[in-house]
Amino acid sequence: MNSQDQIRFNQLYERHLTELTLQGKSKKTIEMYSRSICKLAAYFDTCPDTITTEQLKQYFLALVKSHSWSSVKIDRNAFQFFYQYVLNKEWVWVNIVKPPRVQPLQDVLAISELAAIINATRKLSYQVYFLTTYSLGLRLSEALQLRVADIDGTLMRVHLRQCKNNKQRFVPLPLITLKALRRYWLTHRHPELIFPGGKPPHFRQGKSLYMDKGGGQKAIKLVAKECGISKNVHIHTLRHSIATHLLEAGVSLRSIQVFLGHASPVTTAQYTRMTEQAQQNSALMLNALVDQLSIKWVKS
Numbered sequence: 001m002n003s004q005d006q007i008r009f010n011q012l013y014e015r016h017l018t019e020l021t022l023q024g025k026s027k028k029t030i031e032m033y034s035r036s037i038c039k040l041a042a043y044f045d046t047c048p049d050t051i052t053t054e055q056l057k058q059y060f061l062a063l064v065k066s067h068s069w070s071s072v073k074i075d076r077n078a079f080q081f082f083y084q085y086v087l088n089k090e091w092v093w094v095n096i097v098k099p100p101r102v103q104p105l106q107d108v109l110a111i112s113e114l115a116a117i118i119n120a121t122r123k124l125s126y127q128v129y130f131l132t133t134y135s136l137g138l139r140l141s142e143a144l145q146l147r148v149a150d151i152d153g154t155l156m157r158v159h160l161r162q163c164k165n166n167k168q169r170f171v172p173l174p175l176i177t178l179k180a181l182r183r184y185w186l187t188h189r190h191p192e193l194i195f196p197g198g199k200p201p202h203f204r205q206g207k208s209l210y211m212d213k214g215g216g217q218k219a220i221k222l223v224a225k226e227c228g229i230s231k232n233v234h235i236h237t238l239r240h241s242i243a244t245h246l247l248e249a250g251v252s253l254r255s256i257q258v259f260l261g262h263a264s265p266v267t268t269a270q271y272t273r274m275t276e277q278a279q280q281n282s283a284l285m286l287n288a289l290v291d292q293l294s295i296k297w298v299k300s
Contacts, residue, residue: 001041001045001046001047005046005047005050006047008047008049009041009047009048012047012048012049012082012086012087013034013037013038015086016033016034016037016081016082016085016086017030017034019081019085019086020033020034020081023081023085024166026164026165026166032074032078033074033077033078033081033082034078036074036075036078036079037078037079037082039075040059040075040079043059043062044059048079048082049087053095053096056079056096057096057097060072060075060076060096060097063075064097069099069100072097072099073099076096076097076099079091106236106237106240107231107232107233107237107240108237108240108241108244109229109231109233109237109238109241111245111289111292111293113224113227113229113231114130114134114238114241114293115292115293115294115295116227116229117130117220117223117224117227117229117233118130118131118293118295119294119295119296120223120226120227121219121220121223121298122298123219123298124183124184124187124297124298124299124300125184125187125195125211126215126216126219126220127180127295127297127298128180128181128183128184128195129143129144129195129211129216130216130220130238131176131177131180131290131293131295132146132177132180132181132194133235133238133239134238134239134241134242134290135174135176135177135242135286135289135290136158136160136171136173136177137171137239137242137243137259137260138160138238138239139163139164139236139239140213140216140217140235140236141162141213142160142162142163143195143235144195144210144211144213144216145161145162145210146158146160146193146194146195147161147192147193147194148185148190148191148192148193148194149192150194151173151178151181151194152173153173153178156172156173156175156178156283157170157171157172157173158170158171158172158173160261163261164261165263167261167263169258169261171259172259172283172286172287174286174287174290174291175287176287176290176291176293176295177290180295180297181194183297183300184300186300187300188200188202190202190208192208193208193210195210195211196208196209196210196211197209197210197211197212216235217234217235220233220234220235220237220238221233221234239260242286242289243256243259243260243268245289246259246285246286246289249285249288249289250285251285253265253268256268259286
């Protein structure tokens with residue numbers, strides 16, 4: 001890229017960051033979209049505003065051969081945003097690349113399998129993390145970023161503040177989960193975080209450290225294997241499992257949608273083939289479900 005192209009790209013890149021921020025995109029989305037634009041510019045060694053439709057087809061052809069469709073979709077969405085908000089151009093993506101609509105069925109753990117995993121886990125932090133993620137229906141990052149102030153033991157609910165698309169929601173707090181959270185917090189007494197990371201005092205450069213994402217993922221896979229569970233188990237499996245268990249218990253799809261924080265009921269509907277759902281009190285049903293877990297806590 002010559003100097004003039006580089007200067008123009010730098011200007012467009014800054015505008016791209018500004019527009020992403022103004023459109024309310026999350027920090028993670030901004031990082032992914034910005035990386036996609038840099039990859040495109042580096043691939044052709046030119047400023048993206050001069051790239052033609054045929055060149056984009058060439059780029060995506062190479063991308064499809066070497067990357068997953070999820071990566072392709074991220075790049076496609078990033079370029080669409082760049083063309084629409086920075087270059088003020090419209091784009092018909094179906095004529096360039098259209099990732100297939102794939103809705104794979106996710107593995108779900110039975111209550112007995114879930115209890116086996118928690119009981120076979122040899123670190124209290126992971127035991128509580130797995131139970132919390134399951135019983136509150138959390139995404140991986142939602143669980144890790146729980147703060148002491150989010151736990152309301154009086155109203156028996158949790159305030160989730162850093163959810164997908166910068167949304168917030170309240171979820172019921174089962175009594176067994178509250179007791180587990182208190183048990184674990186007493187082992188570190190961090191003034192802010194439930195699941196702090198690193199060594200005490202769990203701070204670096206003035207910022208609190210969260211528990212490592214990869215550690216939890218690795219741990220649950222290893223423990224599931226040790227328990228003889230051949231399913232593809234990962235942290236998100238806990239979220240799929242609680243949704244399925246609530247549905248089987250008769251909780252309505254609408255209640256589960258709110259509980260999981262899904263923007264669309266279509267997303268929640270993946271958990272069912274049933275045509276009718278009884279209206280139930282999801283908080284009571286949640287407690288009844290989690291109470292079935294017989295957990296042997298390890299010593300802190």
